[in-house]
Amino acid sequence: MDLTQLTLVELRDAIAGGKASAVEATRAYLDRIEKLDPELHCYHAVLADRAMEKAKAVDAGAFRGKPLAGVPLALKDVLCTDYGTTTCGSKMLEHYRSPFTATAVKKLEQAGAVILGKTNMDEFAMGSSTENSAFGVTKNPWDRSRVPGGSSGGSAAAMAAGLCAGALGTDTGGSIRQPAAYCGIVGFKPTYGRISRWGLVAFASSLDQIGPFARTVDDAALLLQVMAGHDPLDSTSADVAVPDYLAQIQRLSDKPLRIALGKQYLSDQNDPAVNDAVRKAVEIFRGMGAEVVEIDMPHTAYGIPTYYLVATAEASSNLARYDGVHYGHRAKDAEDLVDLYAASRAEGFGQEVQRRIMLGAYALSSGYYDAYYLRALKVRRLIKNDFDAAFAQADVLMCPTTTGPAFKIGDKADDPLAMYLNDVYTVNVNLSGLPGISLPGGFSRAGDGGGQLPIGMQFIGPAFEEARLLRVARLYEQATGYYRQRPVL
Amino acid sequence: MAMSHRITDAEVRHVAQLARLKLTDDQVHHHAQQLSAILTYVSKLNELDVSNVEPMAHAVDMSNVLRPDEPQPGLPNDAVLANAPDAEPPFFKVIKVLGEGSGA
Numbered sequence: 001m002d003l004t005q006l007t008l009v010e011l012r013d014a015i016a017g018g019k020a021s022a023v024e025a026t027r028a029y030l031d032r033i034e035k036l037d038p039e040l041h042c043y044h045a046v047l048a049d050r051a052m053e054k055a056k057a058v059d060a061g062a063f064r065g066k067p068l069a070g071v072p073l074a075l076k077d078v079l080c081t082d083y084g085t086t087t088c089g090s091k092m093l094e095h096y097r098s099p100f101t102a103t104a105v106k107k108l109e110q111a112g113a114v115i116l117g118k119t120n121m122d123e124f125a126m127g128s129s130t131e132n133s134a135f136g137v138t139k140n141p142w143d144r145s146r147v148p149g150g151s152s153g154g155s156a157a158a159m160a161a162g163l164c165a166g167a168l169g170t171d172t173g174g175s176i177r178q179p180a181a182y183c184g185i186v187g188f189k190p191t192y193g194r195i196s197r198w199g200l201v202a203f204a205s206s207l208d209q210i211g212p213f214a215r216t217v218d219d220a221a222l223l224l225q226v227m228a229g230h231d232p233l234d235s236t237s238a239d240v241a242v243p244d245y246l247a248q249i250q251r252l253s254d255k256p257l258r259i260a261l262g263k264q265y266l267s268d269q270n271d272p273a274v275n276d277a278v279r280k281a282v283e284i285f286r287g288m289g290a291e292v293v294e295i296d297m298p299h300t301a302y303g304i305p306t307y308y309l310v311a312t313a314e315a316s317s318n319l320a321r322y323d324g325v326h327y328g329h330r331a332k333d334a335e336d337l338v339d340l341y342a343a344s345r346a347e348g349f350g351q352e353v354q355r356r357i358m359l360g361a362y363a364l365s366s367g368y369y370d371a372y373y374l375r376a377l378k379v380r381r382l383i384k385n386d387f388d389a390a391f392a393q394a395d396v397l398m399c400p401t402t403t404g405p406a407f408k409i410g411d412k413a414d415d416p417l418a419m420y421l422n423d424v425y426t427v428n429v430n431l432s433g434l435p436g437i438s439l440p441g442g443f444s445r446a447g448d449g450g451g452q453l454p455i456g457m458q459f460i461g462p463a464f465e466e467a468r469l470l471r472v473a474r475l476y477e478q479a480t481g482y483y484r485q486r487p488v489l
Numbered sequence: 490m491a492m493s494h495r496i497t498d499a500e501v502r503h504v505a506q507l508a509r510l511k512l513t514d515d516q517v518h519h520h521a522q523q524l525s526a527i528l529t530y531v532s533k534l535n536e537l538d539v540s541n542v543e544p545m546a547h548a549v550d551m552s553n554v555l556r557p558d559e560p561q562p563g564l565p566n567d568a569v570l571a572n573a574p575d576a577e578p579p580f581f582k583v584i585k586v587l588g589e590g591s592g593a
Contacts, residue, residue, distance in 0.1 A: 099568040192548050206547045235554040305531035316508060323509075325581055330574035337586050342511035354510055358501070358520055359527060361508040375534050377544035382537065384545060417526055433548025463549070 003028040004162045005486075008071055008219035011165050015058070015070040022058035022070025025165075026051050026114050029072045033116065033163050036489055041138050042148075042158035044077050045084050046117040054114045067226055069112030074164035076155045077118035078125055079105050079210070080199040088201050089121040089133040089151075092328045092348030102199025103234065104168065104210045104227045111226045116164055119154030123350045124319065125175055125203045127151050128422045131413050132352045139409070140182060141487040143451055146406040149179030152213070156183040159213040161489055166223055167213040172203050173307050174401075174426025176211045177438035181401035181456020184440045184485065186477075187213050188220040188470075191463045192433035193238035195224075196231030204314035205236075207307075207430040216483055217439065217474040221245040224466060240464050248467040249474050257290035257472065260394035262297035265425070271404030273444035274455055278400060281441070281457055284479045285398075292398075295390050299383045300428065306383060307427035308420055309363050309376035316360030322348060355416060384432040391462045396472045399425050401438040401456030429460055436460045437473050440482035454482075494528040496521050 003011060003025045014020040030048050037043050055070060063069040080086045080098035087093045101109075109115065122132035130138045130153025138153045140146040141161040148157035152169030156179030159167045169176040171189035180187020189211045200210055212223035225246065230239040261282065266275050282292050324330035324344025331343035349357070363372035390397050402425060412419045429436040441457030457476065461469030477483055501520045505512045512520065566579045575582040 096572055099564050099571065232556060235556075236549070236551070238549065299537075302534060302537065305533050308527065309531055309534075320509075324574060325583055327572035328574070334584060337583060338509070339511070340584060341509040342505075345509055346511040349510075355520065355523060357508050357510065358504055359524060362496075362500075362504045362524065362528075365504060365507060372528075372531065374544055375539060376531075377546055378539035378542040379534050379537060381542050381545035382539070384548070416523060417530055420527075431548065 004032050006165070007215045008165045009216070009222060012068060012071050012222075022055040022114060023052065025070055026055035026072050026116070029116055029164060036161055037163060039139065039144070040141060040157055040161055040163075041136055042119055042154045042161060042163055043074070043117045044087060044089070044120045044135055044154065047084050047115060050083055051114050051116050058112055058114070063112030066110070066112035067222065068108060070114060071112070071165050072114045072116045073108060074116050074119050074155055074158045074167040075105060076121050076152050076167070076169050078121060078170055078201045079168060080201065081105060081115070081118070084118060086118070086201065087135070088125070089123040089135060090348065090350065090353070091134040092322050094134070094329070096327055098199070100199060103196040103231045105199065107227050108223075119152070119158055119167065121154055122151035123353050124201070124315070125151040125170055125172055126315070126352050126356055128174070128178060128419050129407070129409075129412065130154060130179075131409065132350055134350055137409055140406050141489060142184060142453055143406065145408055146453070147182065147409050149182035149406060151175040153179050155213050156180055156185060156187065159183065159185045159215070160487060162486070166219055168210060169213055170200060170208060170210050171430065172207045172209075173311060173430050174423045176213065177401050177426050177436055177456065177458060178423065180213060180438040181441070182406035182454065184454030184482070184487070185213055185215060186217055186220050186437065186439045186483070187211070188224065188437040189429065189435060190224055190228065190466055191238070191435045192430075193236055194435070194464065194466065195227045196229075196234040196237040198231055198233040198237075202318040204311040205318060206314060207311055209430070217249065217437070217470055217477050218246065220437070221249055221470050238464065243467050245467055245470060249470040251471070253471070257285065257288070258394040259285050259290055259292045259472070260295045260390045260397045261292060262300060262390070262397065262399060263294050264297050264300040265399050267403070269403050270400060271444050271455070273442065274400045274402070274404060277441040277455055277457060278398070281398060281476060284476065288475065288479070293394055295393060297386045297390065299379065299386050300424070302379050303383055303428040303431060304420055304424055306376045306379045307423065307431060308359070309372050310380060310431065312356045312360030313364050313373050314360070316357045316364065319353070319357055324348070352416065380431050383428050387428070387432050387434060387460070396469055397460040399458045399460060401425060401441070401458040405444040405453035405455050425458060434460055434463055435466050435469050437469060439473055439477055440480070440485070442480070442482060494525060494532055496525045496528060
């Protein structure tokens with residue numbers, strides 16, 4: 001039995017049932033990482049010794065009966081851990097060792113999870129390709145000339161390549177769902193506030209959310225189950241009861257399902273395979289007796305400009321804390337204190353991070369605040385209203401995750417605007433605080449090389465209706481079976 | 490209609506000062522071009538009438554979130570200083586702040 005090919009739930013059950021040990025599972029993943037990761041570069045740091053210690057503790061019975069006992073996971077390197085470094089893909093934090101561990105990570109560890117390491121990412125989670133990492137690019141396991149998506153590209157690629165049984169990412173504008181689509185796996189952003197953000201290094205605080213990568217919807221539901229809930233350390237975490245997700249998503253509703261499809265989503269800008277996948281999904285749901293209604297989402301195209309004003313404004317404020325004094329990079333030979341700040345930040349931050357700080361600072365600056373930032377906040381409400389109207393007519397919304405499959409490494413690296421436009425189907429979900437999930441939606445033949453490239457199908461639900469959302473996603477997953485296909489490595 | 494929005498090198502320098510980023514002349518020019526392109530694009534938002542729309546700063550409506558006002562231990566001083574580029578316990582150490590060019 002190759003333990004690295006099991007789903008998370010299968011592996012968990014194998015370990016709990018004594019068919020495999022946590023040490024065997026952890027060793028199998030570490031061996032696979034050693035073999036494949038030098039080429040793919042999913043991990044920024046592999047914490048092998050610590051992982052083996054934890055696995056031994058699990059096998060000694062320390063986590064008996066816990067929901068993730070012995071399951072090896074990967075963490076995006078934006079999540080603080082009081083072991084190893086937490087770099088955020090930035091030279092600014094290259095040597096930063098957090099004095100605390102993020103609540104979400106702590107919950108996973110208390111549930112018996114084995115942390116394999118920290119994964120590569122776009123610097124401070126700003127990007128859609130993982131090319132903005134200060135520590136080199138991650139390659140897409142389906143085609144190594146292509147990006148894995150971003151910003152959680154390392155976690156997504158590790159999941160797709162079988163270098164972990166589950167992984168954490170963070171999603172501010174699509175940074176879990178887009179790389180999940182590009183890598184052919186499940187990527188799930190829960191409702192804003194469902195999982196504590198304490199210990200998540202902030203990018204845009206009204207949008208950031210932690211979520212899981214997994215092979216299946218059930219695996220994602222299990223990870224959500226462990227992480228969800230109110231945290232006194234995060235005042236924006238929701239004090240809303242956490243249901244039994246795994247039980248609820250397997251229960252079928254007595255009422256016929258109603259699925260909404262925005263008429264703006266079947267666009268000419270999409271790769272033909274994306275539009276085919278959407279049409280096929282409509283057939284699948286109708287075949288189950290569901291009602292599929294076409295609805296108008298008139299503000300879809302305003303999401304990108306709104307997002308890139310709101311997110312950068314919040315980022316320019318959040319990233320003001322990197323001053324070269326308390327932690328992080330400090331420039332040498334500064335003339336005075338202001339010069340120390342400015343030089344440390346110019347040396348420590350990469351180009352995209354500096355661009356976003358500049359854009360955000362401009363949008364918030366005197367004379368421009370009303371024209372840019374305040375206007376964006378108003379359009380944000382119009383975007384949210386589109387979703388409210390949709391959920392008055394339907395249980396969940398169906399939408400492509402991206403316009404096409406993964407692009408080539410380097411293709412959009414010099415054109416920030418082209419990179420931003422990539423997020424058209426994901427940002428509105430963050431602006432509205434809703435839960436969204438991307439799962440394997442089929443494949444596109446992208447020409448050169450002739451290989452298959454995965455594309456994603458996205459489902460969006462009302463706030464705190466994760467169980468409903470995951471139930472629908474699971475129906476689609478079971479009907480299509482795309483999740484069984486893995487890249488050849 | 491999207492309007493062309495040109496941002497000048499002087500404006501870039503002003504914003505860089507606000508953002509505490511030390512830019513070279515080349516970088517200033519590069520930012521001016523890229524920010525102009527992005528701001529022209531985001532002016533798409535001017536197509537919409539938002540005169541009667543309440544701004545939405547946050548996706549989840551929340552009133553004040555309070556907790557009991559009870560003292561809790563903070564991080565120990567050595568843990569706080571462990572990541573400092575320069576320190577003289579129990580303090581962070583910086584270059585001379587007072588006097589000419591302090592920016593204070």
